[in-house]
Amino acid sequence: xxxxxxxxxxxxxxxxxxxxxxxxxxxxxxxxxxxxxxxxxxxxxxxxxxxxxxxxxxxxxxxxxxxxxxxxxxxxxxxxxxxxxxxxxxxxxxxxxxxx
Numbered sequence: 001x002x003x004x005x006x007x008x009x010x011x012x013x014x015x016x017x018x019x020x021x022x023x024x025x026x027x028x029x030x031x032x033x034x035x036x037x038x039x040x041x042x043x044x045x046x047x048x049x050x051x052x053x054x055x056x057x058x059x060x061x062x063x064x065x066x067x068x069x070x071x072x073x074x075x076x077x078x079x080x081x082x083x084x085x086x087x088x089x090x091x092x093x094x095x096x097x098x099x100x
Contacts, residue, residue, distance in 0.1 A: 003037060003047045004065045014062060015049055030057065056081055 003017040004010070007028070015035040016023040022037065031051070038048045047066055051058055059081045065074050
């Protein structure tokens with residue numbers, strides 16, 4: 001299984017998980033040490049990504065690409081950072097979530 005969270009381009013890697021391991025070789029420097037794929041839900045098709053120490057530059061679109069054998073799916077998420085509540089983050093899905 002491969003899970004790739006990225007920004008505007010496939011090569012703008014926020015977090016990459018492949019062959020049962022996190023892959024940090026292509027990760028963008030600004031996300032180094034700040035991301036975690038929550039693996040507890042992977043078998044249930046939940047590929048949630050946690051971003052730690054949120055910054056204003058984290059706001060924007062995120063793409064998620066999941067491939068397992070011949071099956072693949074993509075989703076788009078918009079992350080909004082709310083600085084009125086320190087550390088608070090809201091998100092809005094702009095693409096249907098992965099099939100259950």
